[in-house]
Amino acid sequence: MAAPYHGHCLCGAIRYRVTAEPLTYYACHCTDCQRRTGAAFGLSMLVKQEAIELLQGETVPYTATLRDGRIKAGRMCATCGTRLWGGLDGRAVRVLQPGTLEGPTGLAPIAHQWMSEAQPWVVLPDGTRRYEKSPADPMEMVKLWREAHPRPPPKAD
Ligand SMILES: [Zn+2]
Numbered sequence: 001m002a003a004p005y006h007g008h009c010l011c012g013a014i015r016y017r018v019t020a021e022p023l024t025y026y027a028c029h030c031t032d033c034q035r036r037t038g039a040a041f042g043l044s045m046l047v048k049q050e051a052i053e054l055l056q057g058e059t060v061p062y063t064a065t066l067r068d069g070r071i072k073a074g075r076m077c078a079t080c081g082t083r084l085w086g087g088l089d090g091r092a093v094r095v096l097q098p099g100t101l102e103g104p105t106g107l108a109p110i111a112h113q114w115m116s117e118a119q120p121w122v123v124l125p126d127g128t129r130r131y132e133k134s135p136a137d138p139m140e141m142v143k144l145w146r147e148a149h150p151r152p153p154p155k156a157d
Pocket residue numbers: 009010011012013014077078079080081082
């Protein structure tokens with residue numbers, strides 16, 4: 001599959017589409033992501049802010065200030081509480097929750113980070129790229145994604 005990708009919240013009040021290919025997509029096993037999702041790990045699909053088009057409903061903001069001062073914020077459905085995307089309003093990039101996409105999209109995480117905090121029963125396939133913490137260079141996930149998903153050359157007129 002290729003963009004646009006369609007998505008919706010659990011109750012269906014919010015419907016959206018993503019009009020461009022993601023910048024990257026990775027899994028994070030840190031304890032913040034475990035708490036944030038109430039699950040074993042978080043999935044982050046980075047997309048350009050303008051690529052998210054709201055088709056139906058109104059999202060509401062959520063925000064959390066962590067003990068170290070970091071602010072986690074984003075948008076969710078007011079009715080069912082599904083988190084749709086993170087990122088402060090006005091930022092160029094949003095962190096889409098890919099579980100809200102209508103699948104299968106054919107997209108898979110390029111890497112798994114914070115394996116040092118992963119639940120002990122999480123077993124990844126051989127050959128999966130993994131990091132004990134997060135990569136030293138924050139652009140590394142984007143570079144890996146680009147290498148694995150090269151853009152087709154522009155069409156000649
Ligand atoms: Zn909803």
